[in-house]
Amino acid sequence: MEDWLFVGGVVSLDLVNTKRDRWSAEPRETLTTPASVSRWADAQGLSSVALPVEDSEREEVLRFREALYALVMSPNGPTSSADIEMVNHYAYALPGALLKEAPRGHGVAVARPTVGSVHALLSVLAHDFIWMVGEYGTERVKECEHERCGLVFVDASRGVKRRWCSMRRCGNRIKVQRYMQKSQPAGS
Numbered sequence: 001m002e003d004w005l006f007v008g009g010v011v012s013l014d015l016v017n018t019k020r021d022r023w024s025a026e027p028r029e030t031l032t033t034p035a036s037v038s039r040w041a042d043a044q045g046l047s048s049v050a051l052p053v054e055d056s057e058r059e060e061v062l063r064f065r066e067a068l069y070a071l072v073m074s075p076n077g078p079t080s081s082a083d084i085e086m087v088n089h090y091a092y093a094l095p096g097a098l099l100k101e102a103p104r105g106h107g108v109a110v111a112r113p114t115v116g117s118v119h120a121l122l123s124v125l126a127h128d129f130i131w132m133v134g135e136y137g138t139e140r141v142k143e144c145e146h147e148r149c150g151l152v153f154v155d156a157s158r159g160v161k162r163r164w165c166s167m168r169r170c171g172n173r174i175k176v177q178r179y180m181q182k183s184q185p186a187g188s
Protein backbone atom coordinates (compact mmCIF):
# COMPACT_ATOMS: atom_id res chain seq x y z
CA MET A 1 0.00 0.00 0.00
CA GLU A 2 1.50 3.33 -1.00
CA ASP A 3 1.18 6.35 1.19
CA TRP A 4 0.52 8.94 -1.49
CA LEU A 5 0.17 12.46 -0.17
CA PHE A 6 -1.86 15.08 -1.95
CA VAL A 7 -0.77 18.22 -0.16
CA GLY A 8 1.05 20.03 -2.98
CA GLY A 9 -1.98 22.06 -4.00
CA VAL A 10 -1.36 21.14 -7.64
CA VAL A 11 -0.76 17.76 -9.18
CA SER A 12 2.73 18.62 -10.45
CA LEU A 13 3.89 19.37 -6.89
CA ASP A 14 2.24 16.18 -5.70
CA LEU A 15 4.58 14.47 -8.14
CA VAL A 16 7.55 16.32 -6.61
CA ASN A 17 6.40 14.99 -3.24
CA THR A 18 6.60 11.38 -4.37
CA LYS A 19 10.23 11.64 -3.27
CA ARG A 20 10.01 11.81 0.51
CA ASP A 21 12.34 13.04 3.19
CA ARG A 22 14.31 15.28 0.89
CA TRP A 23 15.78 16.83 4.03
CA SER A 24 17.59 13.62 4.90
CA ALA A 25 20.72 12.08 3.49
CA GLU A 26 18.62 9.17 2.31
CA PRO A 27 15.42 10.41 0.72
CA ARG A 28 12.75 7.81 0.21
CA GLU A 29 11.48 6.90 -3.25
CA THR A 30 7.79 6.02 -3.51
CA LEU A 31 7.77 5.51 -7.29
CA THR A 32 9.87 2.40 -6.94
CA THR A 33 8.43 0.42 -9.84
CA PRO A 34 6.70 1.10 -13.17
CA ALA A 35 3.48 -0.19 -11.58
CA SER A 36 3.75 2.36 -8.78
CA VAL A 37 3.84 5.16 -11.38
CA SER A 38 0.68 3.72 -12.84
CA ARG A 39 -1.00 3.54 -9.42
CA TRP A 40 0.01 7.10 -8.61
CA ALA A 41 -1.57 8.37 -11.85
CA ASP A 42 -4.69 6.40 -11.03
CA ALA A 43 -4.82 7.77 -7.47
CA GLN A 44 -4.63 11.28 -8.97
CA GLY A 45 -7.57 10.53 -11.22
CA LEU A 46 -5.41 11.06 -14.29
CA SER A 47 -5.91 7.70 -15.93
CA SER A 48 -9.11 5.77 -16.39
CA VAL A 49 -7.36 2.47 -17.02
CA ALA A 50 -4.12 1.10 -15.61
CA LEU A 51 -1.45 3.15 -17.31
CA PRO A 52 1.13 1.02 -19.11
CA VAL A 53 4.58 2.04 -17.85
CA GLU A 54 7.97 0.77 -19.02
CA ASP A 55 11.06 0.80 -16.85
CA SER A 56 12.66 3.52 -18.97
CA GLU A 57 9.47 5.57 -18.70
CA ARG A 58 9.55 5.40 -14.93
CA GLU A 59 13.07 6.82 -15.10
CA GLU A 60 11.78 9.56 -17.40
CA VAL A 61 9.11 10.45 -14.82
CA LEU A 62 11.76 10.67 -12.10
CA ARG A 63 14.01 12.90 -14.26
CA PHE A 64 11.04 15.16 -15.01
CA ARG A 65 10.13 15.25 -11.31
CA GLU A 66 13.63 16.34 -10.32
CA ALA A 67 13.59 19.05 -12.99
CA LEU A 68 10.39 20.43 -11.45
CA TYR A 69 11.92 20.30 -8.00
CA ALA A 70 15.03 22.13 -9.19
CA LEU A 71 12.93 24.79 -10.90
CA VAL A 72 10.92 25.66 -7.81
CA MET A 73 13.37 24.93 -5.05
CA SER A 74 16.88 25.27 -6.40
CA PRO A 75 18.60 27.23 -3.66
CA ASN A 76 21.69 28.01 -5.70
CA GLY A 77 21.51 30.39 -8.52
CA PRO A 78 19.61 30.60 -11.75
CA THR A 79 17.27 27.96 -13.05
CA SER A 80 18.68 25.58 -15.58
CA SER A 81 17.59 26.05 -19.16
CA ALA A 82 17.70 22.27 -19.58
CA ASP A 83 15.02 21.91 -16.90
CA ILE A 84 12.87 24.56 -18.56
CA GLU A 85 13.32 22.87 -21.94
CA MET A 86 12.25 19.56 -20.46
CA VAL A 87 9.00 21.04 -19.11
CA ASN A 88 8.28 22.76 -22.42
CA HIS A 89 9.14 19.63 -24.38
CA TYR A 90 6.36 17.71 -22.66
CA ALA A 91 3.96 20.65 -22.72
CA TYR A 92 4.35 20.90 -26.50
CA ALA A 93 3.49 17.25 -26.97
CA LEU A 94 -0.21 17.60 -26.16
CA PRO A 95 -2.69 20.40 -25.63
CA GLY A 96 -3.43 21.32 -22.04
CA ALA A 97 -6.78 21.32 -20.32
CA LEU A 98 -9.76 21.87 -22.57
CA LEU A 99 -12.57 24.29 -21.96
CA LYS A 100 -15.68 22.31 -21.22
CA GLU A 101 -18.16 25.06 -20.63
CA ALA A 102 -18.09 28.58 -19.33
CA PRO A 103 -20.32 28.48 -16.27
CA ARG A 104 -21.04 31.58 -14.28
CA GLY A 105 -20.60 31.09 -10.59
CA HIS A 106 -19.96 27.41 -10.37
CA GLY A 107 -19.48 24.22 -12.30
CA VAL A 108 -16.58 22.49 -13.94
CA ALA A 109 -15.11 24.82 -16.50
CA VAL A 110 -12.17 22.82 -17.73
CA ALA A 111 -11.57 19.16 -18.32
CA ARG A 112 -8.20 17.71 -17.61
CA PRO A 113 -7.64 14.97 -20.16
CA THR A 114 -7.25 11.46 -18.82
CA VAL A 115 -4.06 9.97 -20.08
CA GLY A 116 -3.27 6.72 -21.80
CA SER A 117 0.50 6.92 -21.89
CA VAL A 118 3.38 8.14 -19.76
CA HIS A 119 4.13 10.87 -22.29
CA ALA A 120 0.58 12.11 -22.04
CA LEU A 121 0.88 12.00 -18.25
CA LEU A 122 4.05 14.10 -18.36
CA SER A 123 2.35 16.52 -20.72
CA VAL A 124 -0.56 17.03 -18.31
CA LEU A 125 1.89 17.52 -15.45
CA ALA A 126 3.95 20.00 -17.49
CA HIS A 127 0.85 22.06 -18.28
CA ASP A 128 -0.18 21.96 -14.64
CA PHE A 129 3.26 23.16 -13.59
CA ILE A 130 3.35 25.98 -16.14
CA TRP A 131 -0.10 27.12 -15.06
CA MET A 132 0.95 27.08 -11.40
CA VAL A 133 4.10 29.13 -12.04
CA GLY A 134 2.12 31.64 -14.11
CA GLU A 135 -0.62 31.91 -11.51
CA TYR A 136 1.44 32.06 -8.34
CA GLY A 137 5.12 32.39 -9.21
CA THR A 138 7.73 30.07 -7.79
CA GLU A 139 8.19 32.24 -4.70
CA ARG A 140 4.88 30.91 -3.46
CA VAL A 141 6.15 27.37 -3.64
CA LYS A 142 7.29 26.54 -0.15
CA GLU A 143 8.86 23.70 1.67
CA CYS A 144 7.04 22.60 4.83
CA GLU A 145 8.66 24.22 7.85
CA HIS A 146 8.83 21.02 9.82
CA GLU A 147 12.51 20.14 9.79
CA ARG A 148 11.87 16.47 9.12
CA CYS A 149 9.29 16.81 6.38
CA GLY A 150 10.56 18.27 3.12
CA LEU A 151 7.22 18.24 1.31
CA VAL A 152 6.55 21.15 -1.01
CA PHE A 153 3.30 22.97 -1.73
CA VAL A 154 2.05 26.09 -3.43
CA ASP A 155 0.75 28.60 -0.93
CA ALA A 156 -2.46 29.82 -2.51
CA SER A 157 -3.72 31.35 0.73
CA ARG A 158 -4.59 35.02 0.72
CA GLY A 159 -2.02 36.19 3.22
CA VAL A 160 0.62 33.72 1.93
CA LYS A 161 1.19 32.55 5.48
CA ARG A 162 0.85 28.82 5.05
CA ARG A 163 3.71 27.05 6.84
CA TRP A 164 2.91 23.36 6.86
CA CYS A 165 2.32 20.74 4.20
CA SER A 166 -0.82 20.07 6.18
CA MET A 167 -2.09 20.94 9.62
CA ARG A 168 -2.89 17.30 10.30
CA ARG A 169 0.54 16.01 9.36
CA CYS A 170 3.07 18.63 10.48
CA GLY A 171 1.14 21.52 12.03
CA ASN A 172 0.06 19.23 14.83
CA ARG A 173 3.47 17.61 15.19
CA ILE A 174 4.90 21.06 15.88
CA LYS A 175 2.13 22.01 18.28
CA VAL A 176 2.72 18.85 20.29
CA GLN A 177 6.48 19.45 20.31
CA ARG A 178 6.00 23.01 21.59
CA TYR A 179 3.58 21.85 24.22
CA MET A 180 6.02 19.21 25.44
CA GLN A 181 8.82 21.77 25.61
CA LYS A 182 6.66 24.24 27.53
CA SER A 183 5.42 21.70 30.01
CA GLN A 184 8.93 20.64 30.96
CA PRO A 185 10.03 22.25 34.23
CA ALA A 186 12.61 24.99 33.80
CA GLY A 187 16.19 23.82 34.11
CA SER A 188 15.50 20.20 33.27
Ligand SMILES: [Zn+2]
Nearest residue numbers: 144149165170
Ligand atom coordinates in the same frame (compact mmCIF):
# COMPACT_ATOMS: atom_id res chain seq x y z
ZN1 LIG B 1 5.19 18.80 6.54
